[in-house]
Amino acid sequence: MVIRTEEVIGELNGQSVKLVRLSNNNGMEVACLNYGCTITEIRVPDRNGVIENVVLGFDTLEEYIKHSPYFGSVVGPVAGRITNSSFIVDGVHYQLPSNEGKHHLHGGPNGFDKVIWDVGNVEDxxxxSFTYEKVDGFAGYPGNLKVTVTYQLTNDNELIISYYATTDKKTVVNMTNHSYFNLSGAIKRDILSHELKVASDRFLPLNDSLIPTGEIAEVEGTAFDFREGRPLEDGVKSRHSQNLLVGRGYDHPLILSRNQKEEICLVEPQSGRKLTIETDEPIVVLYTSNMMKPTFTMRGVEANKYLGVCLETQHHPDAINHSSFPSIVLDEDEEYKTTTAYRFSIE
Structure with a gap:
């Protein structure tokens, strides 16, 4: 049995901001805001039964608004960077607002992470269930886009995130959740000793703007080879030009070689916590918070590099500007559907 509680914790632009908490029979809890569908806590046990929070976040709405680098949020309509904040669909040029130099990142300054979603009534x-309707032209994107995101907590300690969208005008969609995981619990340690295993033979190299060049590189012989598992620290120590480019670490799309078969596993050896991710998406963007600076605190811990790792399942970043990448165009008669499951266990 899963128990759900809900409370209003603030107001933004005349709309109520709600904190909703799901708790299962094992003591696992998932807490989230309808502001950005933001996951604020995921509480799971370690090998000694100690239940702690394993994602980065804040205790107040004000901190999320002021400081959050997309902690736990649903980002979109398009995750990742879009070159020169522009794209063309059916010969029509669309200019988006820039929020990272001349480029557009994670839906821009008014993306899905910054809006209030409606909390739906679900009998289960x-x-x-969160819903949001983006009007045609909002944030520069075409189409009236109707979006539903659902978070489901099971008694198998699994969080299942599903995304669904329809449009009345051809547009682009590529959403993901931007949680920063730290399986040590309560940010007791950084994530460099976390061991990551990913079913991926290839990755996408980035240019100086951290946007895919369009090339596809083999992971063999590099710090991007996670097929047998390796500590995240390897990317910090690596002299590979791509690891150095992103500030020593990772901020790269890994192309998955299989789906929904334990393709991503993250383990923190000291706590014994294990996260297994299964998805129908072709890519996981691995980011080791290389850019995080000590300009704010998170529940009493000063922000810094390597305190969280993001595993963002999605389509290829900047796909709309690379004809060789799988399309992220959504037509009027199509449905956008994708699901990613996060299962927590002990090793």
């Missing part, structure tokens, strides 16, 4: 207490 284990499912939390």
């Amino acid at each position: 207490e284990s499912i939390l």
Whole structure:
């Protein structure tokens, strides 16, 4: 049995901001805001049964608004960077607002992470449903886009995130969740000793703006080879030009070689916590918070590099500007559907 609680914790632009918490029979809890569908906590046990939070976040709405580098949020309509904040669909040029130099990042300054979503009524207490309707032209994107995101907590200690969208005008969609995981619990340690295993033979190199060049590189013989598992620290120590480019670490799309078969596994050896991710998406963007600076605190811990690792399942970043990448165009008669499951266990 999953128990759901809900409370209003603030107001933004005349709309109520709600904190909703799901709790299962094992003591696992998932807390989230309808502001950006933001996951604020995921509480799971370690090998000694100690239940702690394993994602980065804040205790107040004000901190999320002022400081958050997309902690736990749903980002979109398009995750990642879009070159020169522009794209062309059916010969029509669309200019988006820039929020990272001349480029557009994670839906821009008014992306899905910064809006209030409606909390839907679902009979099944284990499912939390968020809906949002983006009007045509908002944030520069074409089409009236109707979006639903659901979070489901199971008694197998699994969080299942599903995304669904329809449009009345051809547009682009590529959403993901931007949680920063730290399986040590309560940010007791950084994530460099976390061991990551990914079913991926290839990755996408980045240019100086951290946007895919369009090339596809083999992971063999590099710090991007996670097929047998390796500590994240390897990317910090690596002299590979791509690891150095992103500030020593990772901020790269890994192309998955299989789906929904334990393709991503993250383990923190000291706590014994393990996260297994299964998805129908072709890519996981691995980011080791290389750019995080000590300009704010998170629940009493000063922000810094390598305190969280993001595993963003999605389509290829900047796909709309690379004809060789799988399309992220959504037509009027199509449905955007994708699901990613996060299962927590002990090793």
